[in-house]
Amino acid sequence: MNQRWMIVAAILAALCIQTPIVLNADLGCLLTTNEKILDGATLGVDVFELNPPLSLYMYMPAAKLARMTGVAPELVVIILVMIEIVAALLVIDRAAAAAKSGARERSLSTWSLALLLAILPGAVFGQREHIAVVALTPFVAITALRWRGFDPGPVAILAGVGAGLAMSIKPFFALVAGLPIVLGMVRQRSFRPLFTPETSTAAIIAIGYGAVVVTAFSDYLFTYAPMVTEAYLPIRNALGSLVLIPIAVIGASIAFLRLVAPRDLKMGSDVVPWLAASIGGGASFLLQGKGWPYMAFALCMFGIAAPLLHIRTKLRASVMIGGIATIVLIALYLSSPAPGFPPLEARVQALVKHPRLLTITDHVGLGHPLVRQIDGTWVGSSCAAQLLAAGAILRQSSSQPTQAEQAKLDGIIRFERRHLLEDVRNGRPDVILVDTYLLSSFRFDWLAWANSDPELQVELSHYREVEDVGRVRIFVDQPDLERPR
Incomplete structure (x- = not known):
């Protein structure tokens, strides 16, 4: 166990390599807006944000801590997200321990998810989608445990909190969390998967957040949000250009699953929730319609996790090289810069x-x-x-x-x-x-x-x-x- 967490610490330390690219456009924008609010500006009067309030205020702790400590806000965001990643890994590990999973399985899960959540994002690190996917990952992991008939224990409630927050950040994440649950109901021919502690907690958090928006941010909901609906949401890329990314990622995920876990490609396998979460991420990417790489993070992260967490055979060199190359290509895609602007x-x-x-x-x-x-x-x-x-x-x-x-x-x-x-x-x-x-x-x-x-x-x-x-x-x-x- 100590070795497992030492490797996680090494992976998080590797974040220092990508620290210079962490400050992306959205992160810089939201930190700047929070700083204006700390200086006395009022949301909806002096400053405006397209996304629901949580997308903005989730960075307020970093802005406040930066002012209190004198540390750069961008570095504070990195530290807080690292803490979130460790918390997510701990929840997953405790659930696996309650389910009596073996030491090898728990180690593989911890190392793999640490790499995917900390290193894969690259320039997406710290964006809303990254933070939401980190919060959502324990929910998918616990769904996979229940799929196998295991009880994850009371820690499942924390996974539900994370899923509820992810859906509050962007309602599209309901597709990522919901598709594995829907498949679970189809498989069991029962509504029972819809009423587990984690799903109930996630629903309570999301509904509670909606009530807060209605009562505390009515100006956004009734004045600004209708303009967003009228002018921003209809901005879409052509479906033909969008669908290529989900097809490529999900297709590669299934292809590698056939190579590394050929017996797991069936409805009863615990690989299904991870693959379903990736498909949900692909659906979210298509529904948003913008084609921006960071919106595909859930699709990519869960698409890689599905085969990576289910390696059942000794890998041939060609398969290993192909897998690493595919992950590198996906990481480069996620970090591809916005086109067109010169260095200014x-x-x-x-x-x-x-x-x-x-x-x-x-x-x-x-x-x-x-x-x-x-x-x-x-x-x-x-x-x-x-x-x-x-x-x-x-x-x-x-x-x-x-x-x-x-x-x-x-x-x-x-x-x-x-x-x-x-x-x-x-x-x-x-x-x-x-x-x-x-x-x-x-x-x-x-x-x-x-x-x-x-x-x-x-x-x-x-x-x-x-x-x-x-x-x-x-x-x-x-x-x-x-x-x-």
């Missing part, structure tokens, strides 16, 4: 030291984590910038909305312009970065879009374009011009 850190710093920064774009990756890397100040009210406006513009140009839908879309565009105007007036940015693409797919003049508002045009006239770098135009405030106060 040195260019912006050469213009203004520690600038007040704002972007006019629909992509969070233009301003984040750039603003943290240059030790600047983010003056925008939303890290996602004009993403809602982009969705509205796309719907107007690619479909024929009804008069009522057109009115809603126009209202969303006015909302975005109004807040951009307030950000420029109140934030007094030193540097404004202007994108020239819509949703990274179509050429679009964001500056013309902003200047179509007369008041915004007046404010932006005080900025001079100093450089055009790839798809990004860089504007700097002209301090010698008198600005209206």
Whole structure:
């Protein structure tokens, strides 16, 4: 047992290798927004976030601890996620011990899941999907134990808490947790798998969170969420381009299962819950429709875990090499950068030291984590910038909305312009970065879009374009011009 946890400690220590790439766009954005809230901003009034409140506030402990200790918030996130991974592994190990699993099986499970949860994420590390999958993994592991007829003991309640939190972070994770349960009901021809301690606890947590959102965040639910539904959720890639990833990952998982555990490819095998969780992750990826790699983390992680946890035969060298190569390819896919943006850190710093920064774009990756890397100040009210406006513009140009839908879309565009105007007036940015693409797919003049508002045009006239770098135009405030106060 000591050797097992020493290896886990070594795996977690290996995180130091990937620490420089942990600060991704979403993580930088959410940390920055939490810092603005700590400085007195109000969610839904001064700052806005597309996702439900837990997606934002789950990073508040890291932001607060960073201020209390003086440690970089990004490092605090790494430490807290490492603690979460260890807690998840302990829950899984205690459940396996209660089920009387053998020492070899428990060691293989601990080492494999430590690698998959700590190292596989790469640039996805610390994102909401990563944190949610870590919380959800004990639930899948305990479902697999029950599938074999074992009792995981009272620790199953903790697994239910994790699953409930994962579904609260993103409701799509209900597919990852739910598909193994549904298959369990089909197999047993009974609703019993739906009423275990872990499933009941997960449901209580998710329903309780919903009640909190209704009572404490009604502004988000009834004002901002409808705009998200109208303009953001319909943004989708073509199904043909999306479906290739789930087919490749699930196909590879089944192929390796045939090689490493040929007798386990049947309904009664405990590999089924892990494979079902991967399929649920694939369904979640397709339903979200954005095609962003981090949204495929559940698909990839459980897809790799299924064969890795069920090696029953001595592996041939070719199978081992093929498996390692496949895992490396999946890791590279998960860490693939957002396309299109040139390196801007040195260019912006050469213009203004520690600038007040704002972007006019629909992509969070233009301003984040750039603003943290240059030790600047983010003056925008939303890290996602004009993403809602982009969705509205796309719907107007690619479909024929009804008069009522057109009115809603126009209202969303006015909302975005109004807040951009307030950000420029109140934030007094030193540097404004202007994108020239819509949703990274179509050429679009964001500056013309902003200047179509007369008041915004007046404010932006005080900025001079100093450089055009790839798809990004860089504007700097002209301090010698008198600005209206």
